[in-house]
Amino acid sequence: MSLLQPWTSWIFLAVLLPIIIHMLNRLRYRTVHWAAMIFLLKANKAATRRAKLRQYLLLLFRSLILFFLLWAMMRPIVGGWLGSAAGGAPEVVLVVLDRSSSMEGRARESQESKRQHALALLAQAAKQSAGSRFVLIENALRQPLEIADTASLGAMQMAEATDTAADIPAMLRTALDYLVKNKPGSAEVWLASDLQASNWRPDSAEWQDIAARFTALPQETRMRVLDLSSSGGTNLSAAVKSADFRLARGATDNGQLALSLEIKTGGATGTFPLLVTRDGAKSQTDIVLKAPVQRQALKFDVAKLAEAGGWGKVELPADDHPGDNAAYFVYRTPTPLAAAVVATLPGSGASLRYAAAPDKTRTDRIAELLTPTGASGIHWKGTALVVWQGPASDDAVAKQLQAFVESGGVVLAFPTGGESGAGPLGLSWGAVENSGKDLFRVTNWDERDGPLSNTDNGTALPLARLEVSRRQLAHIAGETAHVYATFADGQPFLTGQRIGAGTLLACATLPEADWSTLGDGFVILPLVQRALALGGARLAPPSMAVAGEWQPGDVTWNSVETDRRRDPRWHAGLYQSAGRYLALNRPDIEDNADTVARERLPELLRGVKLTVLAGALDLKADRLQSEIWPAMVIATMAFMCLEMLLATSKTLIPQRPKARAAKPTEKKEEVAV
């Protein structure tokens, strides 16, 4: 509860007035010489618990009348969120607004999104802090923006919906920077978020630093969190994982479009219609959802592909979260991808070259086989993938290889096949291990992402059938290595590391007959092809990007769809610029429904004065804070009535001293003579 007229609290001492008057009255006695003391002593002895109780009740009622009257005059407001703001409005209020894609979800039985609801609540709360300066920090730009009129908060462009992700720790750091730079006398941070775990990153070590910086601020700073998280409800989300166009054999503009979708069902099962728009033409297909996260592959024949390529989107039926029902894609004629296979073992080199370019008649895959000494002749700029089997190269090639990777290329390394030692890009190979009778088996691998993920139709790669009799483990320096697959004993089969914009992948066996069955092609073919596609992304401008992460630069991009205003900086959609299409989609992390438990917030912001308004989604804006002086006036009147009843009630001791009827008959009789 806070007060709109926050007079100093000593005014409440006035509540003691009736008691003081009563005490003074008792002290202000007069002396009477009294004869009928015998009755007075009896009366005083008996005196009457009831009478004393009545006196105390009268005092209480009179004090309460004053109390509620004064309280009503101070115009108390209640609502919980700003409840403890009795000290008056802060100088600065930093409104940290999460307007990520997930904030477009709706509460049940409401047409309002979480973001709109949060804005309504914030605008309402801002009315009670009219003297404060309001500064908006939202997740898309993360730039402090002063708000001139809080009533127009909902209409501000910088508070509109986006398809971006929110980085709550980064937003709070921006708020901290603002507070440090501007040094306001007192400040509050109003944070409106749906507590999405992927936005909050509760396990990040950043929180300790943020909490420490908040507590170290010289000014009194309180943080109030509008918890807009919701539970339950049905939500389907669709994401396009890839849109690959494959030219028909010998054709130049017709072929097949393969869409790979990831659909998160939130537990819902059944058949759902999927609306696919492709180059403006709509079609509908039914999909059967069985698992919480399901991959769906769709294929479309494309009769004639335009020079700029094609575009489209997939849409799921409307649900509680309309923002994640659509996903966009762009496809075009694939860029020819070139791979360089550097191998010391001829068998392995042949297998790897074959895996990189299995069909010599196709022009979209080119591979050349080189020896380490010939590696200097690689056309680095036009190469997507370098497959390196053997020890480390000389320094000149190593530098070129390093530059290649950092510019976005992919290096797939295979063991030396002999002695342990250094491999490419700082990689080191261990000694060759023989399995003996029990072959090495790959038992765990990442089926969702990476070069060993399932195929478009959801089929897992046959890694379990891979028989490895010899292996040579790769050791990657640094802690950023990612293991994509492991043997049964936990040793890595395929390890990866991001280096600059590119990737280094290291496989622990060779496609040699005495090493493994990798050369059979069931695993090595998709592995090399995926690595090739990954490295090829740098050779062609991107056709699909993530809203918020991709920046349009100086080029003007126009939305292909005209149903609503879209900004390529933070709105998902299809954009066109200079004969080129681009599909922007919301970040994958926005589809993650996990939230941070409300109870964890004090732990994350340890030491920060924190108020969390739970259940804000169900709270109407006009209920956030409301003046309760009418209730106080009613209470005052009620206590006045009670006081009057008690003071005048005949059953509860008459208080008005009344003269008694004369006992004797005062009738004068005539004097008889």
Place this chain on the structure above:
Amino acid sequence: MNPSTNLDFLDQGVIARLSRLILNVRNPMLGSVTGLHRSATRGASVEFAEYRKYAPGDDIKFLDWRVFARTDKFFIREFEADTNLRCYLVVDTSGSMKYTSQPDGGTRFDYARKLAGTLAHLLVHQGDAVGLTCFAEKVMDLPPRHTPSHLRQLCQTLADAKPSGESNIVQTLHDFAERIRSRALVIVVSDLFCEVPELLDAIKHLRFYKHDVALFHLLDRQEMDFDFTRPVRFVDMESGADLITDPAIVREAYREALDDYLTTLRHGCQQFHVDYHFTYLDQTFEGVLTQFMLQRLRASKKGGR
């Protein structure tokens, strides 16, 4: 002090008006001389009382010969005897008799003095003997006489009396009953602030000796109403003890205690045939006395006279 000033409490006009009435007694008296009141013995008045059988030794001049002629039996005619009255005025002179709620009004003792003085005058004028007992911590007695000089002395005593100290009316009345055993009219003028059962015991003691007891119970109206509005420090007029209280809190209990007291007292007086007169100090004492005397006249008429 000028004696004439001292006797200002006597209103000659009231005495003159009331002297047309006779202050009667409700029971036969045993006086020493002939008077206006019925005697407990047979006497020589002209008023026939009864017949009774002749007994040897009776004076034959009282034989009713006509009855003898009709019945052939001897009957003696008896006549009522008239005798004088001895009246004791028992006046409370304790400190509580100084009370008055009116700053310029008369005190309870002033009222009592008027009543007692006027009654003494009326009684002496109708030939009855009047005595006076003033009691507080000490008791002062004047034996009953019917002479004018005695009346003057009695009035002077009343005039000189100063109410002070604590009273013990119960003990006073017990002592009085033991001391005065011949029938008399006992008129008590007091505020009667004592425990009722003990007071009724004393009255019962008086009634045991066939005294005609009359009580003038004097109370101020404020003592009944207890209409104080502010906290008051009450100081006992007799003992000096004090009590600070809020009248609003104790008013009801006070009234209840007083009502209980009055009800019990009235009931006891009725039970013991006591002539009880509740009197407010703002009533005219002439009216009170007139009512008192007329009630007694009616009672005596009902009794056959």
